[in-house]
Amino acid sequence: MMKLSTMYDFLESESPIVLDVLQKWGFDDGSVGLVRASSNFIFIFKKDGTEYILRLTPHGDLPKIKNELNFLLYLRKNNVHVNYPIISREGNTIEIVPSALGTFYAVVFNFVEGKQYELEELSDEQLYKWGKALGNLHHNSKQYNSYNNDKKIYTLQDLLPSVEESIPSQDVSSQQEFKEIKSWIENLNVTCQNYGRIHFDFELDNLIWDENNIKMIDFESSIDGWYAADIAFALRDVFAQEVDFTNPIFLQFLNGYKSKTNITDDEVENISMFLRLYNLLTYTKLLDSLDLESNTKYPEWVVGLINKLQSKIEDYQGSFRK
The missing domain is CATH 3.90.1200.10 (Aminoglycoside phosphotransferase (APH), C-terminal lobe)
Incomplete structure (x- = not known):
């Protein structure tokens, strides 16, 4: 879980960082919503009517995130059903986002449809x-x-x-x-x-x-x-x-x-x-x-x-x- 001070500063801030980040992938106006905040910030949004997930990681470890995404791409290549990263308009799986609240690492994933159980x-x-x-x-x-x-x-x-x-x-x-x-x-x-x-x-x-x-x-x-x-x-x-x-x-x-x-x-x-x-x-x-x-x-x-x-x-x- 992230530090509470980081969560508080982000969620109470009027900074448009989320919309600025999503410009790098593109999104439909009025489609962005917060899903949760825990170890990172998770948002759902739509682009051309299709749903996606944005993950914003504060103070992240870039090599570790790269390792995570490499593993996901390997699993997908081998027909394991996992979520996978979506390439940004600039051709990146990870976008580094400086802000007044610190550096964030942004990744967009496909939205996985289905049901969850207890x-x-x-x-x-x-x-x-x-x-x-x-x-x-x-x-x-x-x-x-x-x-x-x-x-x-x-x-x-x-x-x-x-x-x-x-x-x-x-x-x-x-x-x-x-x-x-x-x-x-x-x-x-x-x-x-x-x-x-x-x-x-x-x-x-x-x-x-x-x-x-x-x-x-x-x-x-x-x-x-x-x-x-x-x-x-x-x-x-x-x-x-x-x-x-x-x-x-x-x-x-x-x-x-x-x-x-x-x-x-x-x-x-x-x-x-x-x-x-x-x-x-x-x-x-x-x-x-x-x-x-x-x-x-x-x-x-x-x-x-x-x-x-x-x-x-x-x-x-x-x-x-x-």
């Missing part, structure tokens, strides 16, 4: 296909490892120093949790079969269903890491209360996954630790984003978001103490 709405067949879709993604990632010249530039291990730096020195329980996870990761085996480019957020919010066919979106977090971590992050809501590998939801998902690629029993066992890593990563992201204090200076939506994030931070701190 976990409790999924049938057994859909759970199987969810797992199968991730298995197919990892199957293609294993081929991408040998094809891609940029592999292992952005890795899961590279996130650890910033996580350590973000944990307050007085937060003893979180510091201890970090030490245990870091030690465990440093001793994990890395092979071409268990490690490669992962989505890193393959939850249901990032899947669009066209009947029972799954289309994948939102690869902004994609990184090189263990495939079991991708499974753990995808199923974090399934395991929110406890990690139970006999859970019928998990078993259906895993059967679908195994229909497209292999995973060992040892890798499955690692899911528990990757879930702990997910909690720690999310905790430190929340800490980094919360750079505003709740007071009457801000509008109600900002105060409400501050309180919500503070509550989540306290929940994570409590879980680490347990």
